[in-house]
Amino acid sequence: MTSYHTVVIGGGINGCSTAFHLAEKGKRVLLLERNTIGSEASSAAAGMLGAQVEINSKGAFFDFARASRAMYDELVPKLESYSNVQVDYIKNGMLKTAHTDEETARLLEVLAFQQKAGEKVSWLTREDLQKKEPGLEDETVQGALYMPEDGQVMAPYLTQAYARSAVHLGAEIMEHTSVFSIKKKPGGYEVISGGRAVEAEHVVMAGGAWTDLLEGDIAIMPEMIPVKGDILSIRPKKQLFTSTIHAPDVYLVPKKNGTVTIGATEHPASMEKQVYAGSVHDLLKSAFVLVPGLAGAEFNQAWSGIRPQSADGLPYLGSIDNQGLWMAAGHYRNGILLSAGTGDWLARTICGETVNQEWERAFSPYRKQTKEGVSSEAYH
Numbered sequence: 001m002t003s004y005h006t007v008v009i010g011g012g013i014n015g016c017s018t019a020f021h022l023a024e025k026g027k028r029v030l031l032l033e034r035n036t037i038g039s040e041a042s043s044a045a046a047g048m049l050g051a052q053v054e055i056n057s058k059g060a061f062f063d064f065a066r067a068s069r070a071m072y073d074e075l076v077p078k079l080e081s082y083s084n085v086q087v088d089y090i091k092n093g094m095l096k097t098a099h100t101d102e103e104t105a106r107l108l109e110v111l112a113f114q115q116k117a118g119e120k121v122s123w124l125t126r127e128d129l130q131k132k133e134p135g136l137e138d139e140t141v142q143g144a145l146y147m148p149e150d151g152q153v154m155a156p157y158l159t160q161a162y163a164r165s166a167v168h169l170g171a172e173i174m175e176h177t178s179v180f181s182i183k184k185k186p187g188g189y190e191v192i193s194g195g196r197a198v199e200a201e202h203v204v205m206a207g208g209a210w211t212d213l214l215e216g217d218i219a220i221m222p223e224m225i226p227v228k229g230d231i232l233s234i235r236p237k238k239q240l241f242t243s244t245i246h247a248p249d250v251y252l253v254p255k256k257n258g259t260v261t262i263g264a265t266e267h268p269a270s271m272e273k274q275v276y277a278g279s280v281h282d283l284l285k286s287a288f289v290l291v292p293g294l295a296g297a298e299f300n301q302a303w304s305g306i307r308p309q310s311a312d313g314l315p316y317l318g319s320i321d322n323q324g325l326w327m328a329a330g331h332y333r334n335g336i337l338l339s340a341g342t343g344d345w346l347a348r349t350i351c352g353e354t355v356n357q358e359w360e361r362a363f364s365p366y367r368k369q370t371k372e373g374v375s376s377e378a379y380h
């Protein structure tokens, strides 16, 4: 039977990043993907690297997100050179808009905590916004947080770049190979897919919203909550704004290729793939209120994806048996942003390093989840 240092299950962005980081350390890696690389959530994403725009309170999640974001300046040129895939990484900054007095008050609190945490962030008044982004004409906007360090990529391209870079460094990838079961063996695991089994010292479960369907000798398996998202893209005749605009009910991401990605709906517990007509209507309506000039754009396409959510919204990262069975799933709305940190952290931890004990506790698959918050007590 063929034997590997690590078998990664799932060729989404987090499986591919983990395979890349392990291959970079010279480990023998096999990645198994039941469809094709990036065929699920990782190709549906808007590609925002929104550490500041998405996370509004201090703690391990905010720190992990900004550490992951900080990796892209060095990581992207490396991946582009190994893989020959351009990922359209730009740091165009993000505006988080407030439309009511409550939203303004809340964003001013976020401003204070992020400034205290040492992040670049400022408050733009309505007049500032008119100068910075005249295309943003929504009269209800009272002001916005401006976060210049939050950037973006093309998510399907970044996923491909991790995968091809991993192969460049010696990893093997098998597409159209569904894993059914994981069996514990002395010194490692047997991973059983279609017509064959392979052995590995370590196994990483990175199956996105389908991770909890894996079977076998798996000590605990936290439930994954699928959250379907519809999203679309249009091509304006000319550029109407340069920053990503993040409003309470819609976001507009001006891509490097001249299109604008408009997202995204949230349909918890749905795994349907079709795009709802109502979603397209609602997203476009909200977008046109923010930037009326977009109404003259050419419609490009609409698509959907299934976000893998955990019970408390934080990813599951770490060992689930204190041996060689690992989980990298549950990245919910931020799996593109978190992919760099996820792959780096898992590869280093699998290779025996202690990276950050606070993150280990916060993201452990064993953490106990309550409405009041997260504790590091065992599940059972």
Ligand SMILES: Cc1cc2nc3c(=O)[nH]c(=O)nc-3n(C[C@H](O)[C@H](O)[C@H](O)COP(=O)(O)OP(=O)(O)OC[C@H]3O[C@@H](n4cnc5c(N)ncnc54)[C@H](O)[C@@H]3O)c2cc1C
Binding pocket: 009, 010, 011, 012, 013, 014, 015, 032, 033, 034, 035, 036, 037, 038, 039, 040, 041, 042, 043, 044, 045, 046, 047, 048, 049, 050, 177, 178, 179, 180, 206, 207, 208, 209, 210, 211, 214, 228, 229, 230, 231, 263, 264, 265, 304, 305, 306, 307, 308, 328, 329, 330, 331, 332, 333, 334, 335, 336, 337, 338
């Ligand atoms: C509409 C939308 C917009 C989003 N926008 C953003 C954004 O702007 N920024 C951001 O950071 N995040 C965003 N996200 C979230 C992000 O897309 C996800 O968090 C991320 O892609 C999850 O990656 P993953 O690798 O964990 O899972 P996935 O990409 O779902 O990959 C899991 C892979 O595992 C495979 N698999 C599952 N089971 C098996 C098995 N048994 N055997 C073999 N293979 C298996 C699947 O086929 C799949 O390819 C968005 C998501 C959606 C839906």
